[in-house]
Amino acid sequence: MTNTTPIxxxxxxxxxxxxxxxxxxxxxxSSWISSKGKYIQSFEEKFAEYIGITHAASVSNGTVALHAAxxxxxxxxxxxxxxxxFTYIASVxxxxxxxxxxxFVDSLESTWQMDPDKVRKSITxxxxxxxxxxxxxxxxxxxxxxKIAGEFNLLxxxxxxxxxxxKFKGKSIGTFGNIATFSFFGNKTITTGEGGMVISDxxxxxxxxxxxxxxxxxxxxxxxxxxxxxxxxxxNICAAIGLAQLxxxxxILARKKQIASWYHEKLKNSGFLTNYTEDPDIDHAYWMFxxxxxxxxxxxxxxxxxxxxxxETRPLFPPIHLMPMYYNDAYTFPVAExxxxxxxxxxxxxxxxxxxxxFITDKILTYRS
Numbered sequence: 001m002t003n004t005t006p007i008x009x010x011x012x013x014x015x016x017x018x019x020x021x022x023x024x025x026x027x028x029x030s031s032w033i034s035s036k037g038k039y040i041q042s043f044e045e046k047f048a049e050y051i052g053i054t055h056a057a058s059v060s061n062g063t064v065a066l067h068a069a070x071x072x073x074x075x076x077x078x079x080x081x082x083x084x085x086f087t088y089i090a091s092v093x094x095x096x097x098x099x100x101x102x103x104f105v106d107s108l109e110s111t112w113q114m115d116p117d118k119v120r121k122s123i124t125x126x127x128x129x130x131x132x133x134x135x136x137x138x139x140x141x142x143x144x145x146x147k148i149a150g151e152f153n154l155l156x157x158x159x160x161x162x163x164x165x166x167k168f169k170g171k172s173i174g175t176f177g178n179i180a181t182f183s184f185f186g187n188k189t190i191t192t193g194e195g196g197m198v199i200s201d202x203x204x205x206x207x208x209x210x211x212x213x214x215x216x217x218x219x220x221x222x223x224x225x226x227x228x229x230x231x232x233x234x235x236n237i238c239a240a241i242g243l244a245q246l247x248x249x250x251x252i253l254a255r256k257k258q259i260a261s262w263y264h265e266k267l268k269n270s271g272f273l274t275n276y277t278e279d280p281d282i283d284h285a286y287w288m289f290x291x292x293x294x295x296x297x298x299x300x301x302x303x304x305x306x307x308x309x310x311x312e313t314r315p316l317f318p319p320i321h322l323m324p325m326y327y328n329d330a331y332t333f334p335v336a337e338x339x340x341x342x343x344x345x346x347x348x349x350x351x352x353x354x355x356x357x358x359f360i361t362d363k364i365l366t367y368r369s
Contacts, residue, residue: 005307005308005309005310006310007307007310007311007312008310008311009310009311009312009347009352009356009359009360010312010347010349011187011288011312011313011314011345011346011347011348011349012186012187012288012347012348012349013186013187013349013351014186014187014191014245014349015248015252015349015350015351016241016244016245017248018244018245018247018248019243019244019247020240020241020244020245022244023039023240023241023243023244024237024240024241026240027039027236027237027240028237032236033235033236033237034235034236035233035234035235035236036236037236037239037240038236039236039237039239039240039242039243040058040234040236040239042239042243043058043234043239043240043242043243043246044056044057044058044197044239046243046246047182047197047199047242047246048199050246050249051172051174051175051199052171052172052175053172053174053175053180053199053200053201054200054201054203055199055200055201055202055203055205055206056197056198056199056206057197057198057199057206057209057210057213058195058196058197058233058234058238058239058242059195059196059197059198059209059213059232059233059234060194060195060196060231060232060233060234060235060238061183061184061185061194061195061196062090062161062181062182062183062184062185062188062195062196063090063093063094063183063196064196064213064230064232065181065182065183065196065197065198065232066090066091066094066131066157066159066181067094067097067098067230067232068198068209068212068213068230068232069094069157069179069180069181069198069209070094070095070097070098070100070129070131070157071098071208071212072179072198072205072206072208072209072212073128073129073155073157073178073179073205075095075098075100075128075129076098076099076100077098077099077100078100078101078126079098079100079101079126079127079128079129080100080101080102080103080124080126080127080128081095081100081101081102081103081127081128081129081130081131082103082105082119082122082123082127082129082130082131083095083102083103083104083105083114083131083133084104084105084106084107084113084114084133084135084336085104085105085106085107085319085320085321085331085333085336086106086107086112086114086135086316086317086319086320086333086335086336086339086340087133087135087159087317087320088133088161088162088317089317089320089323090161091131091133091159091320092320092326095131100128101126102320102326103122103124103127104319104320104321104326104331104333105118105119105122105333106118106333106334106335106336107135107333107335107336107339108335109335109338111138111140111141111275111277112135112136112138112275112339113133113134113135113138113139113140113141114132114133114140114145115335116141116144116145116148119145119148120148123148123152123154127152127154128154128155129154129155129156129157130145130148130149130154130155130156130157130177131157131159132145132156132157132158132159132177133159133161133162134158134159134160134162134163134166134173135162135163135317136162136163136275136287136288136290136345137162137163137165137166137189137256137284137285137286137287137288138163138166138275138277138282138284138285139163139166139167139168139173139282139283139284140168140173141168142158142168142169142171142173142176142177143168143169145176146176146177149177155177155178155179156176156177156178156179157177157178157179157180157181158173158174158176158177158179158180158181159180159181160173160174160180160181160182161181161182161183161185161188161196162183162188162285162287162288163285163287164182164188164189164190164249164253164285164287165189165249165253165283165285166282166283166284166285167282167283168281168282168283169281169282170283174199175201178200178202178205179198179199179200179202179205179209180198180199180200181196181197181198181199182196182197182199183195183196184196184197184238184242184245188287189249189252189253189256189285189287190242190245190246190248190249190252191241191242191245192234192238192239192241192242192245193238193241194238195234195238195239195242196234211227211229212227212229212230212232213229213230213231213232213233214229214231214232214233215229215230215231216228216229216230217229252350253285253286255350256285256286256287256348256350257284257286259286259289259348259350259352259357260284260286260289260348262354262357262358263289263346263357263361266357266358266361266365267291267361267364267365270361270364270365271294272291272292272293272364273291273292274289274290274291274292275290286348287348288345288346288348289345289346289348290316290343290344290345290346291343291344291346291364292339292342292343292344293342293343293344294342295341295342296341296342298342299315299341299342299343299344301367302344302364302367303315303344305363305366305367306360306363306364306367309363311346311347311360311363312347313344313345313346313347314344314345315340315343315344315345316339316340316342316343316344316345317340318340319333319336319337319339319340321333321336322337322340346360347360
């Protein structure tokens with residue numbers, strides 16, 4: 001039977017209570033609604049300033065950000081890119097867009113992030129890039145990863161789609177590698193509806209990104225295209241929304257951290273494991289608050305139970321190596337498979353109140369009893 005209970009607590013919804021409407025109306029009134037306009041440059045500059053990096057190039061979504069970043073690193077057929085199997089599909093698909101080979105690695109049981117020891121063991125003579133994914137708002141161990149990259153002369157791309165505001169040892173994620181990408185989809189910490197950003201301290205890399213995202217247009221000749229490029233540009237309207245969102249990013253992140261602390265306090269003796277951490281080396285951005293059930297049977301039953309009370313949940317990402325286009329029966333990644341089988345994302349949007357979290361956790365505890 002189909003559940004007809006209305007969803008009162010979605011997994012995520014954006015908070016749009018700043019200057020979003022004002023800036024969008026300005027775009028419409030000025031007629032600058034496409035890929036040129038003042039908000040694009042302003043958003044790029046303010047975003048780079050917030051992260052603490054010198055260059056940022058806006059793009060139309062987080063997936064194309066990854067593709068453009070890999071192309072800017074000159075990833076080609078025959079190259080290998082090391083990537084966690086426990087990630088969202090875009091991280092891996094972007095590698096295939098370049099006709100390169102994704103090399104999967106498992107995650108750490110403690111943090112759910114890619115395991116540096118597994119990265120080291122996966123390096124071959126064809127390895128070119130380590131694609132780091134800071135999953136669910138938790139930073140990877142960038143100290144170890146950058147040490148490995150330096151030892152083997154590898155490039156590092158940070159996928160920060162889910163971790164805006166996260167830090168490792170006081171330094172913003174996205175500032176460790178050669179290049180980094182962000183997503184501004186509607187369920188991300190800040191949103192432009194659809195959108196993304198590529199950042200780097202290397203002006204040459206960002207110049208290549210801008211060249212690629214703008215149809216390969218030559219700098220000094222109108223309508224002359226000197227490479228095969230892509231139309232990956234962000235619109236001025238999207239940038240206007242992003243700029244308004246960025247103005248409130250500190251408040252959004254503080255609220256999400258507060259929500260995570262409420263969840264943790266109420267579920268700490270429930271028997272469910274969480275990726276909540278007080279590790280002094282990291283500053284968790286809590287894009288999603290997630291829990292692990294005992295097994296997939298309990299996970300699925302709990303999701304039905306919560307849905308029957310108007311609470312939307314989502315499973316953690318299933319490992320990419322299990323999907324048909326990437327499946328190989330020689331692969332075995334036990335941590336990623338356990339996480340994919342047992343994990344649940346709970347409602348994590350900034351407008352949640354203590355009363356909301358109490359209601360959600362009470363339903364979880366009711367199921368447990």
